[in-house]
Every structure is written in structure tokens, then in C-alpha cells.
Amino acid sequence: MLTKGALQNPYAVLAICLIVIILGSVSFQKMKVDIFPDINIPVILVSTFYRGLSPTEMEGAITLRFEQQFLQASYIEHIESQSLAGISYIKVFFQPEYSIDAAQSELTSLAYSIIRLLPTGVFPPSVYKFGVASLPIGLLTVSSDTLSEKEMRDLAYFTVRPQMASIPGISTPPVLGGKVRQITVFLDQQRMLARGVSPSEVVKAINAQSAILPAGDVKLGDLDYYVYSNSLIGVVDQINELPIKVVNGSPIFVRDIGTAADSAAVQTSIVRVNGRESVYIPVTKQEGANTVNVADGVRARIPKLTEIPAGASVKFIYDQSLYIREAISNLQKEGLLGAALAGLMIYLFLRSAKAALVVSLAIPLSLTSALVLLYM
Missing domain, CATH: 3.30.70.1430 (Multidrug efflux transporter AcrB pore domain)
Incomplete structure (x- = not known):
């Protein structure tokens, strides 16, 4: 019955096929592409x-x-x-x-x-x-022959990562590798015992003298002035001049029992790319995002990064979208090859070009209609 209706209305069948091809092409362009299905x-x-x-x-x-x-x-x-x-x-x-x-x-x-x-x-x-979306789709590496590990991590965390965060569908976890900058007060146990100072007193004194506190406001005539108490320490050496407590009328400063230095926290991860010290940002995608589109967005954004110092390089490695592109390319080649071989076999056995053409067109149309249903 369907065959008879199709033969009686060839133009309607042609119109339906064209609609399927158009919808299939649009669905293929907008369909989410990923390594794993949604679970x-x-x-x-x-x-x-x-x-x-x-x-x-x-x-x-x-x-x-x-x-x-x-x-x-x-x-x-x-x-x-x-x-x-x-x-x-x-x-x-x-x-x-x-x-x-x-x-x-x-x-x-x-x-x-x-x-x-x-x-x-x-x-x-x-x-x-x-979940599956939490797996990285690639790694964004930052390396340099002139910057230290602390500087490379700061560059990745404060410069590269914020500029990547505006890419649609991307999620950027914290930076791995490098050293985290930390201001450390190295205490001398013998000098602390001699002056009767405990580590908790040092911590309490530094915290109390490095803070921003609102001090209220002052109204003078028609103007109202806000008063701020800002005692944040701007230079590391200033920590050495902070008083801890007073003993027998003499103040004890940080320099008397130790030394403040611009150092780094204990390093918990080391990253090397091609033997060079580096840091990297795992690039993950949000739920429902397209892996290929996110990877393309990262690659397009890298040349547009600003405030990257000379000698530093930013690269996108372990790109998972390459495997997806290869799989899609193979699927397209195999589909066309299958349609061509099927049409060839029909032509060799039936000696009918029309029958071979129908079979060759039926396979792509079937796949196209399947894409429409999958997208819906």
C-alpha cells in the first residue's frame, strides 16, 4: 500500500525526502557529540x-x-x-x-x-x-623557561583560567602543578623559649595586626565621611616589625624570634610536559555541553589570551575531541562506502541503474531520518 501510494505521488515522496535531508543536516549540526552517552x-x-x-x-x-x-x-x-x-x-x-x-x-x-x-x-x-561529564576532555598547559613554578601557577590561575571560563559549556577546575605562594614565618625555637613566646601568640598577634575593620563614619557639615581602618601588610618585611607582646616593659618583635619570608606551600603535585616544569588546568564540560564545541572554543581562545608574558606558552593537549572527529569521519566514510557497494551489487545482479540508485539513496535517507529522531 505504501509502495502504491509512493508510485502515485512521486512529487510528494521527493518533497518528503528533501525535508528529511534538510532536517537531518540541521540535526547533525546541532546534535551533542561526545565520547560517552548520557548516563x-x-x-x-x-x-x-x-x-x-x-x-x-x-x-x-x-x-x-x-x-x-x-x-x-x-x-x-x-x-x-x-x-x-x-x-x-x-x-x-x-x-x-x-x-x-x-x-x-x-x-x-x-x-x-x-x-x-x-x-x-x-x-x-x-x-x-x-559522573562521565566530570572526566577531562583535554588539558590546558602553561609552561615557561623564564618563569618560576610559583609564577607559572599564578599565571594559569589568575590570568588564563578566568579568560577560559567564558567559553560556552566549559568547566575549569583548579590548577594542578606548580607551587602556591605562601608567606611563612620561620620560628626559632631557642629564641622563643628564651623570651617566653608561644606559636599561638605569634599567630594571634599577626592576625590582629593585619586586618581591615570598619571604623564608622564622621559627619562634617553636609558631608558624611566613611572611616576605614586598614592595617593589611603590604610588604613581607613589615611582618618582622610587628610586636608580639611586651615583657618587662620591652616589646618582642617577630624579628626577635624568627623571620618572615615569601615562600611556597608544601608542593603536592609536579607536572612536566616534554621534560619541562609546567602547570595544567583540566578542561571539563558542563552537563549537556558538546565536547567538540568546547574543544573548538578552547583552541580558538588560546591565540586571543591577553597578559601572557614573553617566554610563556599555553597549549591544549590530550584533546578528546580528536577521537570523536575521527569516529564521525569513519562513520561517514563507511556509510557512503556501504551505500555505493550496495548499489553496485544491485546493478551487477539486476542490471538496473534505477534499482541501484534507489538502494544507494535509501541508506543515506535512513541514516538521516535516524539522526532527526535521535535529536528529537
Whole structure:
């Protein structure tokens, strides 16, 4: 019946085929392209850091408290946790029908509601969506023969990363590698004992004398002046001149019991690219973003980066979109080859050019209509 209707209305069939080709081309251009299909398993990762605690202490003081708090969340399937030295990881698995955005919002509220119950000095928890989209689609490396590791990390974190954040669909986690700048006061134990100064007194004195505090306002006539108390330390050497306390009428300064220096925090990761010291930014995509479009956006943005000093280079490596492009290219070649071979076989056996043409066109039309349905 369909065959008879098609033979009686050839122009209608031709119009339908043209519509399918147009819709298929548009769907192919707009369809999300990725290595893995979308897997709807809402998983949230909550990580908390507190240096100095053993795995057992992290579990008792932080992990267990968060786990008990997260039991109040909706649609929980199960919870997994891991406690390491100074690190707590908690994975919360939700039912597939629950929105991952709602899950992240709910866990964030629950996590921050018990911060006051955690040990003093613990870093606020970080709440992330965890899944296939969390895997990097490439690495953005920053290297230089003239900059130090601290300078390279600062360049990547404060210059490169903010300029990349405006690319549609991109997500840029923190920088890995390099050294984090840190102002350190190196204390001399013998001099501290001789003057009766404890480390806590040094910390308290520096914090109290390096702060911005509102001091109110002063109204003079018709004008109202705001008064600010800014005692932030601008030069490292000024820390050495800060008084800690007074003993027998004589002030004890930081320089009397130690030395302040512009140093770096303990390095926890080392990155080398082709044997050169470097830093890198993992490039991930947001949920629903197109891997190929994000990778193209990164490559297009690199030449437009500003404030990059001479001697520094920014490169995009381990680009996962290359594998996707190759797979799509192979699919197109194999589809055309299959259509051509099928048409050739029909022509050889039936000796009919019309039948061979119909078969050769039927395969691309079928694939095009499938693209329309997939996009919908």
C-alpha cells in the first residue's frame, strides 16, 4: 500500500525526502557529540580537607558527621565514603529519577549547616557533580623557561583560567602543578623559649595586626565621611616589625624570634610536559555541553589570551575531541562506502541503474531520518 501510494505521488515522496535531508543536516549540526552517552546516575561528591588529621580522626570528626547529616536528603540510594590523611571523600548516590541539580543544592545546604560542629580550622566542603561529564576532555598547559613554578601557577590561575571560563559549556577546575605562594614565618625555637613566646601568640598577634575593620563614619557639615581602618601588610618585611607582646616593659618583635619570608606551600603535585616544569588546568564540560564545541572554543581562545608574558606558552593537549572527529569521519566514510557497494551489487545482479540508485539513496535517507529522531 505504501509502495502504491509512493508510485502515485512521486512529487510528494521527493518533497518528503528533501525535508528529511534538510532536517537531518540541521540535526547533525546541532546534535551533542561526545565520547560517552548520557548516563543518568545522579552522584554528588563532597570533599573536605583538614591538614594534619589522620584517616581515623578524619573519619570520626568529619566523615561520619557528614554521612549522618546527608541521610536527611531526598531520594538517596546509598552513600560511599573514604577517609585519607587530611582528606574526606563522600559519594552520595541518588535515585535515577532525581535531578542532579536539586541533589547538589540539597547536599550543599546540608553540608554548610553543620560547619560550626566541625573542628576549628577545617576548610569548607566542596560539593561537585560526579559522573562521565566530570572526566577531562583535554588539558590546558602553561609552561615557561623564564618563569618560576610559583609564577607559572599564578599565571594559569589568575590570568588564563578566568579568560577560559567564558567559553560556552566549559568547566575549569583548579590548577594542578606548580607551587602556591605562601608567606611563612620561620620560628626559632631557642629564641622563643628564651623570651617566653608561644606559636599561638605569634599567630594571634599577626592576625590582629593585619586586618581591615570598619571604623564608622564622621559627619562634617553636609558631608558624611566613611572611616576605614586598614592595617593589611603590604610588604613581607613589615611582618618582622610587628610586636608580639611586651615583657618587662620591652616589646618582642617577630624579628626577635624568627623571620618572615615569601615562600611556597608544601608542593603536592609536579607536572612536566616534554621534560619541562609546567602547570595544567583540566578542561571539563558542563552537563549537556558538546565536547567538540568546547574543544573548538578552547583552541580558538588560546591565540586571543591577553597578559601572557614573553617566554610563556599555553597549549591544549590530550584533546578528546580528536577521537570523536575521527569516529564521525569513519562513520561517514563507511556509510557512503556501504551505500555505493550496495548499489553496485544491485546493478551487477539486476542490471538496473534505477534499482541501484534507489538502494544507494535509501541508506543515506535512513541514516538521516535516524539522526532527526535521535535529536528529537
